[in-house]
Structure formats: C-alpha cells, structure tokens
Amino acid sequence: MTTAAALTSTLAGASKGGLRSFKNSLATVLVSASFCVALIPLVWLLWTVVSKGLKTITTSQWWTHSQRSITFRRPGGGVSHAILGTAEQVLVCTIISVPIALLVAIFLIEYGGGALAKVTSFMVDILTGIPSIVAALFIYAVFITTLGGQRAGIYVSLALVMLMVPVIVRTTEEMLKLVPNELREASYALGVPKWKTITKIVLPTAYSGIVTGVMLGVARVAGETAPLLILVGYSPDTNSNLLSGFQGSLPGMIYSQVPQLGNKRFHYAADRLWGTALTLILIVMVLNVGARLIARRSKIAN
Amino acid sequence: MAKRIDAKNLDIYYGKFLAVSEVSFTIAPRSVTAFIGPSGCGKSTVLRTINRMHEVITGAHVKGDLLLDGENIYDSAIDPVEVRRTIGMVFQRPNPFPTMSIYDNVAAGLKLQSGRLKKSDLDDTVEKSLRGANLWEEVKNRLGKPGAGLSGGQQQRLCIARAIAVEPQVLLMDEPCSALDPISTLAIEDLIQSLKEKYTIVIVTHNMQQAARVSERTAFFNLAGVGKPGKLVEIDETQKIFSNPSDPRTEDYISGRFG
Ligand SMILES: Nc1ncnc2c1ncn2[C@@H]1O[C@H](COP(=O)(O)OP(=O)(O)O)[C@@H](O)[C@H]1O
Ligand SMILES: [Mg+2]
Numbered sequence: 320m321t322t323a324a325a326l327t328s329t330l331a332g333a334s335k336g337g338l339r340s341f342k343n344s345l346a347t348v349l350v351s352a353s354f355c356v357a358l359i360p361l362v363w364l365l366w367t368v369v370s371k372g373l374k375t376i377t378t379s380q381w382w383t384h385s386q387r388s389i390t391f392r393r394p395g396g397g398v399s400h401a402i403l404g405t406a407e408q409v410l411v412c413t414i415i416s417v418p419i420a421l422l423v424a425i426f427l428i429e430y431g432g433g434a435l436a437k438v439t440s441f442m443v444d445i446l447t448g449i450p451s452i453v454a455a456l457f458i459y460a461v462f463i464t465t466l467g468g469q470r471a472g473i474y475v476s477l478a479l480v481m482l483m484v485p486v487i488v489r490t491t492e493e494m495l496k497l498v499p500n501e502l503r504e505a506s507y508a509l510g511v512p513k514w515k516t517i518t519k520i521v522l523p524t525a526y527s528g529i530v531t532g533v534m535l536g537v538a539r540v541a542g543e544t545a546p547l548l549i550l551v552g553y554s555p556d557t558n559s560n561l562l563s564g565f566q567g568s569l570p571g572m573i574y575s576q577v578p579q580l581g582n583k584r585f586h587y588a589a590d591r592l593w594g595t596a597l598t599l600i601l602i603v604m605v606l607n608v609g610a611r612l613i614a615r616r617s618k619i620a621n
Numbered sequence: 622m623a624k625r626i627d628a629k630n631l632d633i634y635y636g637k638f639l640a641v642s643e644v645s646f647t648i649a650p651r652s653v654t655a656f657i658g659p660s661g662c663g664k665s666t667v668l669r670t671i672n673r674m675h676e677v678i679t680g681a682h683v684k685g686d687l688l689l690d691g692e693n694i695y696d697s698a699i700d701p702v703e704v705r706r707t708i709g710m711v712f713q714r715p716n717p718f719p720t721m722s723i724y725d726n727v728a729a730g731l732k733l734q735s736g737r738l739k740k741s742d743l744d745d746t747v748e749k750s751l752r753g754a755n756l757w758e759e760v761k762n763r764l765g766k767p768g769a770g771l772s773g774g775q776q777q778r779l780c781i782a783r784a785i786a787v788e789p790q791v792l793l794m795d796e797p798c799s800a801l802d803p804i805s806t807l808a809i810e811d812l813i814q815s816l817k818e819k820y821t822i823v824i825v826t827h828n829m830q831q832a833a834r835v836s837e838r839t840a841f842f843n844l845a846g847v848g849k850p851g852k853l854v855e856i857d858e859t860q861k862i863f864s865n866p867s868d869p870r871t872e873d874y875i876s877g878r879f880g
Contacts, residue, residue, distance in 0.1 A: 432679055501716040505780070507677055509730035509787055510706030519733050523720045 368597050375594030376601075385567065386555035391579040391588040398598050400557040400567035405599075407561050408472050408551075408568065409541050412479040417533055419480075420487035421522075427488070428495040429517055447485040452545035454481040459549055470551050472561040475568075478546035483536040490532025494525040527614035534610045538603045544570040569599040623650035623821045624707070624790040626671060627688040632850075633666050636680035640666050642850035644685075646840060653817045655832035655859065656825045658842030659874070663851030664825045667842070668793050671823065672708035673701040689791070706734060709789035713796040715776035717768035717783070724764040726779055727751060730787035746786055754782035755812050774805020781812065785820070792816060794824040798831065810835050829875065833863050841871045 375381060384397035423443065427436055458478040462468045498521050506516040522529070547553065547568050553575050554565035572595045579588030626648040633641040641663035648654050656664040669675040670683050673694060686693045694704045717726045727747045731738060747764070751757040756778040760771070768779050777797060784792060794813075798806040813822060813835050826832050832839050840856035855868045866872050 499716070501712060501714065502718060504674065504677065505712065505716045505718070505783075506729075506733070507702075508672065508674055508705055508710035508712075509733065509783065510702055510704075511730070511733040512702050515733050520718060520720075524718075526720070 365600075368593060368600060371590075371593035372595075372597030375590045376597055381594065381598075385557045386572065386575075386591075387557070389555065391576075391582065392585050394587045394590075396555075396591070398569065398572060398595055400555065401569045401572040401595065402598070402602070403557060403559055404472060404551075404566040404568040404571070405541060405602075407559065408475045408479065408566070409537060411473065411476040411561065412483055412540060413533065413537060415476065416480050416483040416487060416536065420484045420536075421491060421529070423484070424488045424491035424495060425517060425522075428492055429513075429521070443485050443488050446481060447489070449481060450545075451478070451482055451543045452549070454478045455546035455549040457481070458546070463550075469563060470565075471563050472551050472558075472566040474550040475546045475566075476561070478550060479540040479543060482543065483540050486536040486539050487529075487532050490535055491525070491529050494528030494532065495521060497528065498524045527611070530610050530614040534607050537606060541603055542570055542599060544574055547571045548574070569595055569602075573599075623819060624690045625650045626791065626821065626823075627686075627691075628667075628671075629686040629688070631667070631670060631683060631685035631687065633663070633670055633675060633683050634681065635678065639850045641842075642852060644853045646853060646856045648821060648823060648838070650821050651817060651819070652838060653813060653822045653824065653836045654856075655836035655839045656823065656842060657827070657829060657832050657839060657874075658851070658854075659844060660827065661851075662842040662844040664842050665795050666851070667853075668795055668823060668825050669710075671791070671793055672710055673704045674710060676701065706730075706787060707789055708791040708793060709784035709787065711777070711780050711784055711792065711794040711797045714800050715773055715780050717771075717776050717779050719767070719769045721768055722765045723760050723768045723771070723779060726768040727782045727786050729783060734787065750782040750786040751779075753785050753816070754778045755808060755815075756782055772805070774801050774808060777801060777805065777809060778812065781809075781816075785816070789820065791821045791823070794822065796825050796827060799827065806831070829863070833859060839863070841866070841868075841874060843870055843874070 378395070378397075380395055381397040382402075383399055384395070385400035386396045386398075387400075389396035423439065427440055427443075430436070431440075455475075455478045458474050458481075462474055462477070463470065468474070502520055502524060503516055506520045507513070511519070547570055551568075551571075552565040553571035554567050555572075555575070556567070558564050558566045560566075573592050576588040576592035576595070579585065580592060582588065626646075628644055628646050631641065631644040632639060633644075644667055656668060658664055666675065670687065675681050675683060683695060685695070687695055689704075689707065693699070718729060721729060724747055725732075727750050728743050731743065731746060748757060748761075751760060756775060759775060760766075760779075768776065771779060777800075781792075781797075798809050801809065810831065813824065816822060824832075824835065836859045838856060839859040839862040841854045841862060842851050843854045844851045854870050855862070855866065857867065861867075862871060863875060866875065
C-alpha cells in the first residue's frame, strides 16, 4: 500500500512537473519577447540617427568649425560652437547641482526622519515633475523680468539645475540606502564622528553609484531645448561667453535646422540636423562610459 | 589600561518599548565575561549600551548609570564618540570597509579619528594590531589588497585588528563566531584568551560551550515572556553557573530544558 501511494504521488509529481516546465518555458518566451519588443524602438532610433548622421559627422570640418555664414543652401560647417555652448551650460549646471543634490540626499538619508525631511522629499518629488519649459519661464521671470538681466547662457544653466538636482538626489538616495548600516555602525564603534563616517565611509562606498546618478543627470539636461529657446536663443557663431549674447548649443542647432528638414532641393540642413543629433548621443554616451570607467578605476585603487 | 565596568539599574528602551530592565553588574578589568541567554532577551542590547552604540538607533535611549572606572559614561558632559574610542566593538557579521585595503581597514580608526599621522607610526600600529589579531602572517604580503577579499574568519580577525588598533580599554564582542566555521571559531577563541591580558572583554554568545571555554564569569539573561523586558537573572563565576547555578531558571536553560 505504501508503494502504491508512493507510486501515485510520483506520477502526480511527474505530470505536475510537465505542466510546470511548460509554464516555465511559456514565461521564458514571453519575457524574451517583451524584451525584444522593448528593444525595437531603441535600435530603430539608433539606426535612423546613425545611418542619417554618420556621413556628416565624419566630414573634415564637423568637429572643428562653427556654422558661421553657412546657409541651408550650402554644405559644410560644423558643431564646434554648439558643443562649446552645451558643454559650458551643462558644466556650470553640474557644478552647481552636484553639491546641492548630494547635501540634500545626505540630509534625507543620513539625517532624515523628521518633518523637515518629509517636506524636502515632497519638494524633490514636485521638482521631478516640473516641465523644463516651466523651469525656464521661472528663471526668465526672476532674472530677466524682475532683475532686469539680458538673455544669456548662464540662465540656461540655472534652469537646468532645477531639472538636474532631483535626478541626482533620487539616485544618490538609492545609493546611500544600499550602503549597509553595519558599515556605519562599524565606523561609529571606532569612535569616528557621524560627519566623518558619512564623508569617509558612506560616500566612498556609494561613489560609483553616485557618479552614475550624476551622469544620468547630465544626460537628462544635455538635450533640453525649451530653456535654450527661452533663455539664450541660438547663435550659429562661436560665443564662449556664458554671461552675454546668443549661444550655440546642440539642441539649439538641431532646432535651427528643422525648418529645412523637408526641403527637397537642399538636403544640407537635414544632414546637419541628423549629424548634430548623432553628435549629442555620442557625447552623452562617451561621458557615461568614461564616468563608469573612472568610478571603477578609483574603486580598485582604493 | 583595561577598565572596570559597573552597570547600575539600567533600563534600556527602543522608543517606548522597554527592552531590558533593571540590569546591574560589575565586570573586573582584564577578564572575559560571557553574556548568554535565549535569543531576544536583550544580550546585544545590553552590550551596545556599554559603548553607547545603543543610542545610534532612532528613539533608543537608556536610563540608569554605567560607570567606567567610576566615571558615568551616560553623564551629559560625556561625548559618546569619546566613549566609543575607549570601548571597541566587534560585530556578529564581519564588516570590513569594502572600499578599503587590509592596511586601510586596520588604520581606519586612527586615520578617521585624528588628522595627520606619521606613516611609520601607522605602519607600526597596523603590524602590531594584525599580530595582536593573529592575522599578520596570513596577510603581511597583501596589505594593499581589499579587506573584503579575505575569508570570513580572516575578515572577523581583521575587524578585531581594526578594533584594537585604536587601543581601546574594553572590547565588546557580539556573537563574533556565529557566522564562522569551527576552525575560525577556534582561532578567535584563542585570540580572546591572549587579548584578555590587555583588555576587559565582554562577549555575547549563543554557544554555551564557547562561554564555558573562554569566559571567567558568565551572565545569564532571560525573558519572562513576549513583550516583557529582558532581565539579568544572575552573573557569577562561569564554573559555578555551569555546575551549580543559584537560580533555577539558569539551571533550566543550561540543562537545555528551554531556549
Ligand atoms: N533596532 C531595534 N528596534 C526595536 N527593537 C529592537 C531593536 N533591536 C532589538 N530590539 C528588541 O529588543 C529586544 C532584545 O533584542 P536583542 O538585544 O537583539 O536580543 P539578543 O541579542 O539577546 O537576541 C528584542 O525584543 C528585540 O525585538
Ligand atoms: Mg543579539
């Protein structure tokens, strides 16, 4: 009787096992299929930009020349003015955003729990949802309408700060949460004060994650267009002065070529548009990979 | 340099929850005292009040006095950071700093406590501490390698080296062997024997054989029931606790009738 019982249960197990393995393969197929579906737009986008932009960015003038005195009827010219403008605006934005965002994230995670932390966290949530054009209008209202400034690149940087800070705060928060509490306790138990525990133990442990967060922030703002249109305009000529005058920028250059996108007779503007788009993607990608390498290197060196 | 510890009527809270109540004991310098008892009775909690690590947890606080060589470390004029420099701690799970090399892990306390130190002094301290933790021979050729690359037992000895590098006077250990294999456990027990010549040691253990092997005195903690505070039932010579305890509850626990 026991053998019979054992036998039935084995048989039941086998057929159950069959069903289970079928369900398992079904799930595998579904998951892989959704993965492919999710990849399609990405690959398609990359393919479009690369195939349409590659020949432009490999021309001799592309990386060294501006668009000075180049019209849509003429080929040639480059993006140097746009790279310079975008680099300056994003760099200043990053320099302002990183310390603010790190301090906010440290406050929320390491000193959080109180009412002020709740309010701050709520504010960061709201900031995350602010459309870039609203951030730009806010800066315009404060610095140009009220304080009487002239449109300039620096105001773009300030508007971008509002978009970058919440991205870095949120990723840094996640990274700080990942640092095991045991490490903080180990440090306190050695008689290390809290602020030194944060700067010497917690931040270095979360370092590579924080760098990734900063890069996400850079990627987030590098392609923003609304603040450019409202706060600095676009100049096809090189202008390295953040404090005055129109300034070239990668999104600005794309935007400036859009009116000629459908022009059948002159395709030069359209070529430059795709070339600029590819340049923007490449720069963000290179920054990303570079930052990851630096983060990994310094971790090993430590 | 080892110091004497007197606990007087400690009531230890997590927020409103009274976790341990009315604990009083005396621990002599240069001795090993074991804390035993069923899990959840508050051994770790009491241990962490000895170096003011308890209050690191939000809402956690302590009532009563804890004297270190007669000085109340819960006096409002005392800086908890200073207390922790005097009373070192080793945790249940080895927790070397993952971003640091073996050398930097041992030097961490000194480097982070005070600013500039001479490299040669630091070298000496690191070697002395690693020798003190019986780890020097195993790691002397790879001091620059990450501390996290060592085995569990080596990591725990690294944590002991890190704790003794700042020359504390008391060393607290919370189940230091519970995550280790038997051989590493033996290594740590041997180490405790040699450390007690310089330090006052308090060790929490759930392993009664270990308590019997390493300690001179044993404190038995117990819990009257769920939600009730833990209490110190008795503290006495280890030999007496294990052969002829004064309290029947201790005897029940030792003889395995519960817990
Ligand atoms: N961080 C904490 N917050 C709230 N309660 C805690 C915390 N840590 C421990 N406790 C409670 O305190 C009591 C004693 O715990 P603990 O000291 O860890 O016991 P033991 O080390 O003897 O197993 C338990 O009831 C436990 O639930
Ligand atoms: Mg415990």
